[in-house]
Amino acid sequence: MAQKVQVILLDDLDGGEAAETVSFALDGASYEIDLSAKNAGKLRDTLAPYVASARRASARRGRGRAAASGGRSSRTDTTAIREWARDQGLKVSDRGRIPSDILAKYESAHG
Template sequence: MAKQIIERLIDDLDGGDAEETVTFALDGVNYTIDLSTKNASKLRELFAPYQSAGTRLGRGAGTWRPGLAPKQGRNSRADNAAIREWATKNGHELAERGRIPVHIVEAYETAKAAPGKAPAAEVKAPVKATRRSGKRAAAAVA
């Protein structure tokens, strides 16, 4: 039995044929839209004044959320293990897995730059790692 699969891009604005998928981000949310060459040019022209006035973050910067370290300049696994070990020894509350909050990474970097002067841990609600239906979840312990 033979099967032929044809993938056709449809312009999300006017329903005609689309030649490309355009990716853009606004207010920390990434979007994709399939557009014809004509509509893609219109979109690029519309964004042009904002792009030229804005500051480029680079490709693949992803979204940024306060309290989490940005993607660029990420630590290696070995660095993360060292940060977790340091944080535990210095009274910082930290889950065993997941992203390391930016304030802990900054405290670690400060301590590494000035040995013997470990920054005091911030007082926060302890975090307890739990598993629910095969997925990781964190619950604050009150």
């Protein structure tokens, strides 16, 4: 029997459908929040003057953080990308690395 599992992210502020997971850090704590494109834009606009005046901090070592896997952000849901690619008629495997051209097309369509 075939089975299809669909994960829908909800905006943590207004309960609508979220477009992305935004990561940020403040006072040594890292956060993630699922937001619609509109709310993500509001957050970025609000933080823009602070980011413009800030300096980038290097990654701190020895804080017990897990290593990043594959260089991709955790906000990107590979299951959703695979499903989207198949809906577009693109060939993508069930497991393993998603080809960069498919990732680029997905990000272009959803960015």
